[in-house]
């Protein structure tokens with residue numbers, strides 16, 4: 001089989017990773033993998049099964065019954081846990097508040113990273129955009145294109161609160177800050193590792209960010225035809 005061209009994208013909450021990566025994948029005819037959705041789906045599954053997410057051993061046990069599916073089609077993106085579609089439910093602030101607790105468990109990371117790698121290898125489109133926190137450094141450090149997508153904390157909070165009805169930018173900013181702080185203890189996604197290209201979206205709108213990322217990808221692709 002042909003090995004798909006991997007574009008690795010990391011960054012903090014609200015930098016635009018998911019929405020931008022999905023659109024980039026759509027325009028290039030690539031697959032799209034949202035790794036954060038897997039951690040969120042596990043947090044949802046743990047909550048639904050009455051697991052105490054503060055107890056690592058219980059979280060690890062819950063992996064045995066964790067049956068989830070995340071497609072790589074950027075146009076028909078959906079997340080399932082068992083028979084339940086959880087695409088929207090896993091974005092709930094309740095899940096955002098506990099997801100870092102399941103993501104910090106090393107056994108959870110090893111388990112999910114294995115699955116991300118098989119998703120990447122099994123991609124039937126010519127490439128795949130994979131986004132998360134540790135894609136450029138741990139999941140796919142050998143990817144031909146690696147990008148760190150950043151934006152100022154203020155802009156990230158404003159973008160996220162615009163999506164959540166009835167929550168103030170200040171509250172959302174504080175929630176994001178706390179989650180980034182917890183996540184940063186596990187992986188560094190605030191500084192670009194060697195060979196990783198930073199795209200700062202603070203002053204870019206959505207479309208300009210998509211163009212900037214595609215520009216980086218093109219600069220790494222051999223010119224053909």
Ligand code: CDP
Nearest residue numbers: 013014035036037039099100103132133134
């Ligand atoms: O979209 P947002 O930035 O809010 O978060 P996400 O990408 O959906 O990721 C949700 C959570 O999953 C993060 O806060 C991390 O705790 C965890 N995560 C991770 O540990 N490693 C990844 N590669 C992706 C997400």
Ligand code: CDP
Nearest residue numbers: 013014015016017018019159204205206209
């Ligand atoms: O996945 P991550 O948490 O990094 O961010 P996201 O969920 O993709 O983006 C958060 C919001 O910011 C979305 O509603 C995007 O449309 C928006 N966005 C923006 O307004 N301007 C950009 N340059 C990038 C994203």
